[in-house]
Structures are given as structure tokens and as C-alpha cells.
Amino acid sequence: MDTDTTKIQSLIDKHRGLKKNLIAILLDVQESFNYLPPESLRQVAKSLDMPLIDILGVATFYRAFSLKPRGKHMCLVCLGTACHVRGGQKILEEIERKLGVPAGENTPDGQFTLETVACLGCCAIGPVVVVDGEYNGHATIRKVGPILDKCAKPKKSGQKRKAGAKPAGRRGGRTARKK
Amino acid sequence: MIEFILNGLPVKAEEGWTVLETAKFYGLEIPTLCHHEGLTEFGGCRLCLVEIGEPPKSKLVTSCTYPVEAGLVVRTDTNRVWAARRMMIELMISVAPGSKVLQDLASKFGVTRVRFTPRNEECILCGLCVRMCAEQMDGRAIGFQQRGHKRKISTPFDIRSEECRLCGACMYICPACQLRCQGPNAETALCNACLTMDPTCLEHYDELQCWMYDAGRCGTCVREKKS
Numbered sequence: 001m002d003t004d005t006t007k008i009q010s011l012i013d014k015h016r017g018l019k020k021n022l023i024a025i026l027l028d029v030q031e032s033f034n035y036l037p038p039e040s041l042r043q044v045a046k047s048l049d050m051p052l053i054d055i056l057g058v059a060t061f062y063r064a065f066s067l068k069p070r071g072k073h074m075c076l077v078c079l080g081t082a083c084h085v086r087g088g089q090k091i092l093e094e095i096e097r098k099l100g101v102p103a104g105e106n107t108p109d110g111q112f113t114l115e116t117v118a119c120l121g122c123c124a125i126g127p128v129v130v131v132d133g134e135y136n137g138h139a140t141i142r143k144v145g146p147i148l149d150k151c152a153k154p155k156k157s158g159q160k161r162k163a164g165a166k167p168a169g170r171r172g173g174r175t176a177r178k179k
Numbered sequence: 180m181i182e183f184i185l186n187g188l189p190v191k192a193e194e195g196w197t198v199l200e201t202a203k204f205y206g207l208e209i210p211t212l213c214h215h216e217g218l219t220e221f222g223g224c225r226l227c228l229v230e231i232g233e234p235p236k237s238k239l240v241t242s243c244t245y246p247v248e249a250g251l252v253v254r255t256d257t258n259r260v261w262a263a264r265r266m267m268i269e270l271m272i273s274v275a276p277g278s279k280v281l282q283d284l285a286s287k288f289g290v291t292r293v294r295f296t297p298r299n300e301e302c303i304l305c306g307l308c309v310r311m312c313a314e315q316m317d318g319r320a321i322g323f324q325q326r327g328h329k330r331k332i333s334t335p336f337d338i339r340s341e342e343c344r345l346c347g348a349c350m351y352i353c354p355a356c357q358l359r360c361q362g363p364n365a366e367t368a369l370c371n372a373c374l375t376m377d378p379t380c381l382e383h384y385d386e387l388q389c390w391m392y393d394a395g396r397c398g399t400c401v402r403e404k405k406s
Binding site for chain 1: 313319320321322323324325326334335336340342
């Protein structure tokens with residue numbers, strides 16, 4: 001805990017402890033802990049001399065921040081208008097089924113966090129699934145397996161998935177779309 | 180002094196006054212929920228909407244946040260304003276049907292139906308308690324969290340805040356979290372029991388001829404005119 005405190009303090013000092021840098025500080029904390037621990041928010045509030053509730057207002061307002069621990073890999077499914085029209089909802093359902101958790105939750109093994117987004121700004125390649133910052137355009141239900149497998153390699157359950165998903169690789173997905 | 184037109188009459192206002200303050204000074208009644216003297220303006224409840232400008236290009240603004248300017252043309256009781264206020268009341272009643280303040284407003288403005296599913300919450304997010312806590316009590320224990328349909332007012336992490344002194348000012352000022360009077364139809368979302376009383380006026384009177392003007396008008400004339 002003590003190391004965490006000094007770590008957070010160094011992040012705050014990096015931004016010179018200025019109130020206007022609150023979001024930058026929170027982003028740094030989020031990056032190093034993968035979420036915003038309650039203790040870190042208290043410390044930020046104390047160092048910046050701001051009410052804790054204001055910090056929480058910012059931290060809960062932006063989707064970039066999470067108060068719950070997140071999985072190792074971030075899986076974003078776009079449900080914006082363009083992606084919705086092209087079947088984003090079905091892709092989300094498929095991913096929910098594959099990971100076994102509803103949107104907004106972590107998988108029990110802590111590997112994935114599944115989130116939905118309203119729009120990623122790349123509607124031309126919709127439906128879009130973003131895993132660890134990598135944009136997978138023209139996603140189909142068949143492509144979901146390989147997309148998830150790309151980052152979940154050393155997993156026992158991942159192998160089962162891989163075996164099942166291989167025939168429906170990139171080519172399979174494409175032919176399915178042409179039909 | 181700034182001169183502008185308020186409901187067709189030339190009025191004078193001090194520099195820096197809002198339209199709402201000027202209207203109050205001249206004895207015009209504008210309904211408000213999120214406005215409170217001694218607290219900063221919020222402009223969130225949209226009840227104090229007034230129409231500014233000439234009709235083809237007129238627009239609705241919140242009078243509590245709109246500073247007066249020379250040559251402004253303000254109308255506080257047009258049909259458009261009333262329709263907008265009714266809509267706001269309807270929306271707020273659907274969120275917090277338990278509030279007496281809201282039920283009274285509904286009866287006063289003739290809101291006789293609620294077309295939205297009642298959510299039965301006790302908060303209309305007017306932000307009065309947040310400002311009361313921060314500005315008057317210097318507590319800063321509660322605030323807005325989340326956004327969109329999840330937006331709520333709460334303490335940090337939803338546990339008792341260290342800053343909270345249990346002064347109760349937030350509950351004192353809240354327009355939504357109190358019991359409504361038990362009218363005959365109290366089990367529905369909209370009470371409207373006050374509407375079944377006899378109207379005080381049977382005819383339509385001009386704004387300045389209404390003798391309920393100072394006390395807050397009954398609203399009969401506008402209702403009659405509309406139907």
C-alpha cells in the first residue's frame with residue numbers, strides 16, 4: 001500500500017499538483033493500476049485540495065475511467081447507429097456468450113473486460129470490435145472467436161475456442177458476408 | 180438602468196439582473212424549482228422558461244440565467260411557454276410522482292396526464308442540495324455522479340461522507356423528497372385533486388386585469404383558452 005501511495009504521489013507531482021490537470025492525473029493513475037482505486041482518489045483529492053466528490057464526479061462521468069478493476073484485455077463493441085444497423089447487437093451477444101459475462105463486466109479469470117460504446121467514429125468499417133486498442137472492422141459472428149483468441153493465448157479454455165474457431169477464420173468470415 | 184420590454188410593457192432593470200429577478204421585482208410570477216436565492220443559478224429545471232425575441236425568431240430561454248439586456252423583448256406567459264412548462268412538469272412528475280411541490284405545479288398548470296412510465300424516484304436532479312451543501316453549508320459532501328440516465332446525486336462511494344455533518348440542509352431544500360398530500364386519487368402517478376375544485380375565474384382576463392396577479396394566478400384563464 002505504501003508503494004502505491006508513493007507511486008500515486010509521483011504521478012500527481014508529475015503534473016505539478018495542479019487542479020487543471022485532474023483528468024491527466026486520473027488517466028495516469030488509471031494506466032498504472034488499470035482502474036481507479038478508492039484510496040487513490042482520496043489521495044488525489046487531498047493533494048489537489050479538492051473535494052472528493054468533485055473528483056468522483058469526474059471519474060464517474062468519463063467512460064475512460066473505471067472504479068472497478070478491469071481485466072487484462074479491453075474488449076469494446078460498438079453499438080452506434082451504423083454498427084447497430086449492421087448487426088452490432090448480435091456480435092455483442094456472441095461475445096457475451098463466448099466470454100460468459102454481460103456487457104460492462106469482467107470475466108471471472110480477469111482476462112477480459114467487455115464494454116459497449118456508442119460510436120467509435122469509424123462507421124465505414126462497422127460493425128467494429130476493438131480489443132486492446134486494435135480495431136477489427138467488418139466484424140461478423142464467425143470472426144469473434146479469432147479476434148478474442150488473438151490476445152488470450154496461454155489459456156486452457158482458449159484452446160478449445162481456438163480449435164472450434166479455426167475453420168471460420170478470415171476466409172470463412174468473408175464468404176459468409178458475400179452470401 | 181437597462182430598459183427592455185416585459186410582457187409588452189417597458190420596464191427598467193439594474194445592470195446584472197436576470198430576467199427572473201426583474202420579473203419578480205415587477206410582481207410577475209415565474210415558476211421555479213432549481214432556483215433559490217442565495218445559491219448560484221443552475222438552469223436545470225427549465226420551469227422558468229420565457230420567450231424572448233419577436234415571434235418568428237423567438238426562442239425559449241431560462242429566465243433565471245438570462246441577464247437582461249437593452250432592447251430585449253420578453254414574454255412570460257405565451258402558449259409556447261406554457262406548453263414547454265407543462266412538458267417539463269409532466270417529465271418531472273413521471274420521475275418523482277411522490278413530490279407535493281410537483282403535484283401542486285401540475286394542478287396549477289393543468290397537467291392532466293403523464294405519458295411516461297413512472298420511475299418513482301425521489302430526485303429530479305435539480306441540484307439544489309448539491310449547491311446548498313457546497314455554498315451555504317461549506318460541506319461539499321454530495322455531488323453529481325455518473326451521467327446520462329445513470330446520473331445521480333450521492334456521497335462519494337455511496338457511503339457516509341467524512342465531510343457530512345448531518346446538518347439536513349439538503350433535505351430541507353429538496354423539492355422532491357417529501358410526501359405529497361393524500362388527495363382522493365393519491366394512488367395514481369398524477370394526483371390532480373386540486374383541479375376538481377371550482378375555478379376561481381370563469382372568464383378570460385388580460386394579464387394585468389387578473390386580480391390574482393400578485394398572489395400567483397390560478398391559471399384558469401389559460402386553461403380555458405386552450406381547451
